[in-house]
Amino acid sequence: MKRLLFLMLLFSTYSIAKGQEHTIASADAAYDHFNLKESHSILESILISDTIQREQKCKALRRLAHQDWKYYQNYTLAKERLLKADAIGSEQYETWMLISRIERESQHTNEALQAAVKARALAQSENEVNKANTEYVKGAYASSVGQLTKGEAIDTNLLAKTSKLLSKVLETDAGLPVPSKLLLGIALLSNDGDHVMKAWQSYFQIQDIQQLSPYLQDSAKKLNQVCKHWSGNKLSVANQEVLIDALSSSRFYEFIPVYVKKNSNESGYHPKTKDAITYARYLNEIEKETNEYYRLIALEQENETTYIAWLDNKRKELWNKLSFTAQREYSEEDFLKETEEHFGARGFTGGTGNYSGYVLALGHIVNQEKAKVEQYGYQPEFTYTQIDMMVSNGFSSWFWEYKSIGGWATDNEIIRVREVYLSGPIDAWKTLTDSVERRKTEKEIDAFLSSSTENQLKVAKGLAAKLRFDAINDLYKDLASKGLSGKDLKLAFLSKYEQYRTEASMLAHEGRHSIDQKYMPEEFEGWSSEIREFRGKLSQIIFAPEPRLELPGMVSSIVGDFGHIKANKRIVDVAIEWIKENKEHIAGYSDHKSAFAQIYLMTNNQIKECYKQADPLNK
Secondary structure (H helix, E strand, O other), rough: OOOEEEEEEEEOOOOOOOOOOOOHHHHHHHHOOOOOOHHHHHHHHHHHOOOOHHHHHHHHHHHHHHHHHHOOHHHHHHHHHHHHHHHHOOOEEEHHHHHHHHHOOOHHHHHHHHHHHHHHHHOOHHHHHHHHHHHHHHHHHHHHHHHHHHOOOHHHHHHHHHHHHHHHHHHOOOOOHHHHHOOOOOOOOOOOOOHHHHHHHHHHOOOOOOOOOOOHHHHHHHHHHHHOOOOOOOOHHHHHHHHHHHHOOOOOHHHHHHHHHOOOOOOHHHHHHHHHHHHHHHHHHHHHHHHHHHHHHHOOOOOHHHHHHHHHHHHHHHHOOOOOOOOOOOHHHHHHHHHHHOEEEEEEOOOOOOOOOOOEEEEEEEEEEEOOEEEEEEEEEEEEEEEEEEEEEEHHHHHHHHEEEEEEEEEEEEEEEEEHHHHHHHHHHHHOOHHHHHHHHHHHHHHHHHOOOOOHHHHHHHHHHHHHHHHHHHHHHHHHHHOOOOHHHHHHHHHHHHHHHHHHHHHHHHHHHHHHHOOOOHHHHHHHHHHHHHHHHHHHHHHOOOOOHHHHHHHHOOOOOOOHHHHHHHHHHHHHHHHHHHHHOOOOOOOOOOOHHHHHHHHHHHHHHHHHHHOOOOO
């Protein structure tokens, strides 16, 4: 029987500790455990404390405003808190970015655009300017879609302005998913084939359109065929169908209904094109209702049975509308098979490693290949599938936003959620090369290095930042020492970082699960989630090209009841024990600090040796 094993991309997090003082950290800890009420209560208490500094009060106000809007849908209170934070004056850029988002999601177009402009004026780095410009474009695109829905004329001047802004963003941030997708959506509304093609290539990080994975070759050929002579004119019906087919086969379903609304009388389309439009509209409904279901989960007001029945009914409705299934009897098994075959749909329903209730994961295949890993002489072969364009990635991904389910595995397949990994290399590059971003990280590391606290929760975030910074800084120096500079250095850095993370977090970690399931099936059946994940994390570190990139997510999340977190605690305990037994071999080690706070002093070889000694397969 196939079993799902979930991979979480964990960034710096906190964990709940009973009796912990009311701080931003303790509010974040509650939030990371889906305890919205406790987090909200702690943040409220911070506002009335006379001992809290203004910077912390501003952070509390922003977090409260985010919660007031996203979960409680209280626009007035959220806006009031943000204006109060702005008046206090700390990190005003962050405040106005959140104002812009809330205004956009409230369909207050002018206010959203004005707030984004204000954020851009407050930006202190190129990275912040790009983010503000991207937020501005989100507002403009949402406005255009709203105008189209109401039957109003679209503001073409605003679209032209946003195209220029996004083109500038992608000059420095090529490959980032959000600006790439936004440019594609705006180009489709503008009948701009050149930008459609550029955005499509940017999203899939393609430099040479002739060198593509087999999964995208047909889409690229059709898209290029339509776009090379498309500039301002409305496409013929035949070319509209080619365009829709290319968008469908490359899984950009979100843009199909909008494009059809603007350009088409769809009655003249062939059945295949109509099916793609019908499926895209179905996805829009699924996403909207599922997000509302998740909001109710956060408020502890969900009705799981009602949602399951609704989802099943929507699947049946789609089945009866599609040309290739309408005349057949519905079954869930056949539905999943047919939607994968025709639309690339792939996912699951049920619980995840961090939330046991009923959730939906639904994405679309953009690449698939055979892969092999080797660990301790074991060589399992499996299918490596990348899915993208997630309609839903589970409750936790929706709730947290800043960390997501990165993939899952069965006994013969590893599924990777592609978009979750796209921002990591660029964020790492900016941490090193953007002066403002670098100063933020260095300030955090300096505070960690100068602290004498023994509290692991307080140490964890700084330790994670130190491990990650040292790893990416060494990678940068190594590439620069080979004579690379400028754009060549950046591209090499991004590529190598992506390679490092894929080899470790996907191939090594999930490959270990495949080994354990294939070669030790009876033992695997009896292992808890904690044991399975501990073994996966051992391989993730031992077989990582750069183990210091893998440890940050583990050392920063070590208290809690989830299998992943318990496994993280075991990983940390192994390191602490090894350090205590080998401290004379660790350069710079001090008896005046905890072993946990000095994990960053271990060399890569020491890290790997430490965990090899703890790995049952190595023994």
